[in-house]
Amino acid sequence: MSRIIEIIQRLVGDFGVDRPLLLGLAILAILPFLATVFARQGIPAIALAPRDGISRTVNLVLRLAGSVAILAIVLGLSGLHRREQMVARQGTGAHLVLLLDRSSSMDNSFADRAPSGDQEAKSVVAKRLLDDFVARRARDRIGVAAFSTSPMPVLPLTDHHEVVRAAIAAIDRPGLAFTDVGRGLALALSSFADDEDEASRAILLVSDGAALIDRKVQEALRDAVARTPVHLYWLFLRSRGAKGIFEEPPPGENTPQANPERHLHLFFQSLGVPYRAFEATSPQAVEQAIAEIDRQETRPLTYFERVPRRDLARPAFVVATVATALLLLAKLAERKLARPVPTVAAARQEPALRRAA
Amino acid sequence: MGVRLSHDWRFWLLAVALLALLAALLIPRLTLTRHARDLLVVIDVTGSMNVRDYLEGGEPVSRLTTARHAVRRLLADLPCQSRLGLGIFTERRSFLLFEPAEVCENFAAIDGAIDAIDWRMAWEGDSYVVRGVHAALAIAGSLTADLVFLTDGQEAPPLAGGALPPFEGEPGKVAGLLVGVGATEPSPIPKYNEDGREIGFYAEQDVPQENREGPPPEDAPSRAGWNPRNAPWGGEPATGTEHLSAMREDGLRRLAAQTGLGFAPLRDPASLSAAVEANTRAHPVDVLVDIAGIPASLALLALTTLFGLAALIGHRPDRLPA
Known part of the structure; x- marks a missing residue:
C-alpha cells in the first residue's frame, strides 16, 4: 500500500491544486458513460444495425470526450498548477554570512568624528558598498548576523536578496555600545549548522574594532571552525589613530589588551582556515577590499534556480473546450433514425452514428 | 434529414458549455x-x-x-x-x-x-x-x-x-x-x-523595586529612617512586587x-x-485576479446537467417509432 502511495506521490509530486476539495467533483466524469448527448430514439430491434468497429470507436471517443471535458473543467477550477521547481545549476558563488558590527563607533567617520559634510559614517560606507556587493552576487546564499554588546542572528541563509538588502539597509541605524566579536563569530558559524551543501562557505566580518575574546569563547570558536571549515574575511574599517592589524607593535605594548585588533588578527590566522584581512582606511579602500573578496569567492557552486509555479488552469480549459467542441460537432451530425418511410436500405447507409447514439 | 436542434435541450446545453468555456479562455484578468x-x-x-x-x-x-x-x-x-x-x-x-x-x-x-x-x-x-x-x-x-x-x-x-x-x-x-x-x-x-x-x-x-533616579517622591519625609542628605528615599530598602x-x-x-x-x-x-x-x-x-473560474463553473454545470438529465431519463423511449 505504501509503495502505491509512493508511486502516486512521485507522479503528482510536481503538481498541486489550490482547492483540493473541488477535486471531489471529478466523480461527475462518469456521467458521460451513463448517457450521451444524443436524443434517445426507439428502434424496433438492435439487431437491425450490424456491430461494427467504427461505431464502437466513435461511441467510445464521444463518451471519453464528455468525460475529459468534465474532468478538465474540474481540474481547472481546483487550480491545477505545476509547483515551483528548483533546478540545480552549476555556477560560481558561495554561501556567505555577513557578520556586521553594529557598535556605535561605526556611526563615526573614518576620521573618528561625527560624520559631517563630505565625510560619511563608516556604517553608511559599509551599507552602500555591501549593498552593491550583494547586488553583484546574485547566486550566493546569504545570511546576516550582527553583533555589538551581544550577538544577534538577523537572517538565516537565504536566496532572496531583497530581504538581505533590507538587513544591510538597517546597519546605519544608531548602534550599541560594545564589540563582542567572539560571540558574533560563533553565531555566524552556527548559521552554517543546517547547511549541508558542499558549497564554499565564507564569513565576511565587517567591523571597525575588536575586543578581547574570552579564552572559553576562543576554544569554542576553534571547535566550531574545525567542524565547519569556512573562509574568513575580515574587513577592518580602520579609523584614523587606531592601531593597524599588520604592524608589529613596539615591544612592551604587544598585549591583547593594548592591541585587541592585532591579536584578533593573530587569532584568526591561528584558526587554520583560509583567512584574509583587509585594512580599509577610506571608502575607496573598502571598495577595493570588497572587489577583492568578490574575486576570491568564485568557486564552483551548485545553486538552485527557481522555476516559478506554472498555472495549468488555462490549458485545462483549452482541453475542455476542444472536447466540448467535439461533442457539439457530433451533436450537429446527429440524424434521426426514423424516416418518413423507413426502409431497410436507408437504415444500412449510416450505421456508425446510429450505433453511437 | 437532421434532427430539429432548436427543440433539443441537449444541443442548447452543449452550446452553453462551449460558449462558457470560450469565455473562460478569453476573459481578461480582473484588476x-x-x-x-x-x-x-x-x-x-x-x-x-x-x-x-x-x-x-x-x-x-x-x-x-x-x-x-x-x-x-x-x-x-x-x-x-x-x-x-x-x-x-x-x-x-x-x-x-x-x-x-x-x-x-x-x-x-x-x-x-x-x-x-x-x-x-x-x-x-x-x-x-x-x-x-x-x-x-x-x-x-x-x-x-x-x-x-x-x-x-x-x-x-x-x-x-x-x-x-x-x-x-x-x-x-x-x-x-x-x-x-x-x-x-x-x-x-x-x-x-x-x-x-x-x-x-x-x-x-x-x-529594583523603586526608581531612585531623579528627585525623591513627596511622601519620602514620612518614610522610616529618612534623612534629607544621607537617606532621601528613606532608610529601608524598597519593597514591592517588581x-x-x-x-x-x-x-x-x-x-x-x-x-x-x-x-x-x-x-x-x-x-x-x-x-x-x-x-x-x-x-x-x-492585484490581478483570474475570474475564468466563473464561466468555467457554468460550463461544468451545463455538462453535468446534460449528462445527468440524460442518464435520468429512462433508457427506453416511451414509444417505438411508428
Whole structure:
C-alpha cells in the first residue's frame, strides 16, 4: 500500500491544486458513460444495425470526450498548477554570512568624528558598498548576523536578496555600545549548522574594532571552525589613530589588551582556515577590499534556480473546450433514425452514428 | 434529414458549455484592489518576557515564544505585497534588525528571522518600555511603516513616581498597535546565569523595586529612617512586587493613549492578525485576479446537467417509432 502511495506521490509530486476539495467533483466524469448527448430514439430491434468497429470507436471517443471535458473543467477550477521547481545549476558563488558590527563607533567617520559634510559614517560606507556587493552576487546564499554588546542572528541563509538588502539597509541605524566579536563569530558559524551543501562557505566580518575574546569563547570558536571549515574575511574599517592589524607593535605594548585588533588578527590566522584581512582606511579602500573578496569567492557552486509555479488552469480549459467542441460537432451530425418511410436500405447507409447514439 | 436542434435541450446545453468555456479562455484578468500593510514589528526581549504564563498544547510556554508564534502567524496572514520589518527592544532602545521587506517573496527568511529571536539578543537587563516604544515610533516613522510593538509592559526599574516620560513625537503620526503580552496574574521571572542556564527565579531583592533616579517622591519625609542628605528615599530598602511580572495593561493603555497607538492584549497567537488589521493603515495595491473560474463553473454545470438529465431519463423511449 505504501509503495502505491509512493508511486502516486512521485507522479503528482510536481503538481498541486489550490482547492483540493473541488477535486471531489471529478466523480461527475462518469456521467458521460451513463448517457450521451444524443436524443434517445426507439428502434424496433438492435439487431437491425450490424456491430461494427467504427461505431464502437466513435461511441467510445464521444463518451471519453464528455468525460475529459468534465474532468478538465474540474481540474481547472481546483487550480491545477505545476509547483515551483528548483533546478540545480552549476555556477560560481558561495554561501556567505555577513557578520556586521553594529557598535556605535561605526556611526563615526573614518576620521573618528561625527560624520559631517563630505565625510560619511563608516556604517553608511559599509551599507552602500555591501549593498552593491550583494547586488553583484546574485547566486550566493546569504545570511546576516550582527553583533555589538551581544550577538544577534538577523537572517538565516537565504536566496532572496531583497530581504538581505533590507538587513544591510538597517546597519546605519544608531548602534550599541560594545564589540563582542567572539560571540558574533560563533553565531555566524552556527548559521552554517543546517547547511549541508558542499558549497564554499565564507564569513565576511565587517567591523571597525575588536575586543578581547574570552579564552572559553576562543576554544569554542576553534571547535566550531574545525567542524565547519569556512573562509574568513575580515574587513577592518580602520579609523584614523587606531592601531593597524599588520604592524608589529613596539615591544612592551604587544598585549591583547593594548592591541585587541592585532591579536584578533593573530587569532584568526591561528584558526587554520583560509583567512584574509583587509585594512580599509577610506571608502575607496573598502571598495577595493570588497572587489577583492568578490574575486576570491568564485568557486564552483551548485545553486538552485527557481522555476516559478506554472498555472495549468488555462490549458485545462483549452482541453475542455476542444472536447466540448467535439461533442457539439457530433451533436450537429446527429440524424434521426426514423424516416418518413423507413426502409431497410436507408437504415444500412449510416450505421456508425446510429450505433453511437 | 437532421434532427430539429432548436427543440433539443441537449444541443442548447452543449452550446452553453462551449460558449462558457470560450469565455473562460478569453476573459481578461480582473484588476482588483487589495489591502497591503507596511509593518515594523518590534519584540520585547527583556527578562520578563521569559515568564511562562501561556499554555500551548497543555505545556507552559514563555511570553517570548508566544509572541514569536503570534508574529509568525501574522506574517502568514499578511497579503502579498505587504512588507514587514523586524526589530527587538531591550534597555531603552529599539534595535532594527532589518527594514520592511516584501512578505511573500522573502517569507522563509523573515519567518526564520522571527523564529531566531531570543532573550539572549538582549544587551542590557534594563527595560524602559516607554522609551523603547518612543524609539520604535521614531524608527517606524522614518521607514513609513506602522508599528506593532509586543511587550509585557514591565518597566525595570519602575517609572519614577509612576509618571510616563514625555513623548517628543506627534501622537498619532505613526499608526500602530501596542500588544500586551502575558497574563494578568503575576508570575515569577526566571533567572539565568551568564552562560544562559536557568538558575531559578528572581527574588524580591534581586530587582529594583523603586526608581531612585531623579528627585525623591513627596511622601519620602514620612518614610522610616529618612534623612534629607544621607537617606532621601528613606532608610529601608524598597519593597514591592517588581520581581513578579504580569502584563501591565493600565500602563500600556496609558502609553498607547500618549502615543496615539492602539492597544490589544495577546490572548492567543491567532488573535494578533485581527488586532493588527484593526489598528494599522492599509494601502491599496493592485492585484490581478483570474475570474475564468466563473464561466468555467457554468460550463461544468451545463455538462453535468446534460449528462445527468440524460442518464435520468429512462433508457427506453416511451414509444417505438411508428
